[in-house]
Amino acid sequence: MRDSAAxxxxxxxxPALTRRFFGWLELAALVxxxxxxxxxxxxSQLDFGEAIPVTGFFQLVLVFNPGAAFSFLAxxxxxxxxxxxxxxxxxxxxxxxxxxxxxxxxxxxxxxxLLIGGALGNVIDRLVHGAVVDFLYFHVGRYGWPAxxxxxxxxxxxxxxxxxxxxxxxxxxxxxNPENPS
Numbered sequence: 217m218r219d220s221a222a223x224x225x226x227x228x229x230x231p232a233l234t235r236r237f238f239g240w241l242e243l244a245a246l247v248x249x250x251x252x253x254x255x256x257x258x259x260s261q262l263d264f265g266e267a268i269p270v271t272g273f274f275q276l277v278l279v280f281n282p283g284a285a286f287s288f289l290a291x292x293x294x295x296x297x298x299x300x301x302x303x304x305x306x307x308x309x310x311x312x313x314x315x316x317x318x319x320x321x322x323x324x325x326x327x328x329x330l331l332i333g334g335a336l337g338n339v340i341d342r343l344v345h346g347a348v349v350d351f352l353y354f355h356v357g358r359y360g361w362p363a364x365x366x367x368x369x370x371x372x373x374x375x376x377x378x379x380x381x382x383x384x385x386x387x388x389x390x391x392x393n394p395e396n397p398s
Contacts, residue, residue: 236325327375327376
C-alpha cells in the first residue's frame, strides 16, 4: 500500500519555470542567430582587411581574432582556440545553471542569456573559422577601439547587467563574531 503523504505533489511552479527558462534560452538563441547572420553578411560582402567607411568614426571591416578580448593571446600558436572554446562552453554551462536558479528574476537571467548567446556565437566562429569574426570598428582619427562583433556586444551588456544587479542587490549584515558585537 502506498502512502499518499509521501507521494510527490505537483506544483504550479514547474510549468512557469519551464516557460521562463525556455524564454531566456530563446533570447540566447536569438543573440546567436543575429550574431551569425551579421557575420555571414560581412563575410559575404567584404574581403579580409577590407574596410567600408560608414561615418567619420565608424567602419565595417573584416578581421579575424584568434585570441580573446583586445586580441589577448592572439599571437600564440593555436592552442588558445581550443582553450577559449572549452572555457566558453564551461562558462555557458555554469550560466545555464545560474539561469535556472534565478528564473523568477528578470535582470540576472537577461544578463545570463546575453552572455550565453554571445559566448556561443563566438564559439561557433572558433569552430568554423578558427578565429572570431570581427567587423565593427570605431575610431577617432588613427586611434581606434579593437574591432568587435554582435556577440562581443551581448557579452559586454551581459556583464554590465550582472554588475548592475549586484550593486542593486540588498545588502545583509550579519555578525558572525560573537566576541565583537559592533
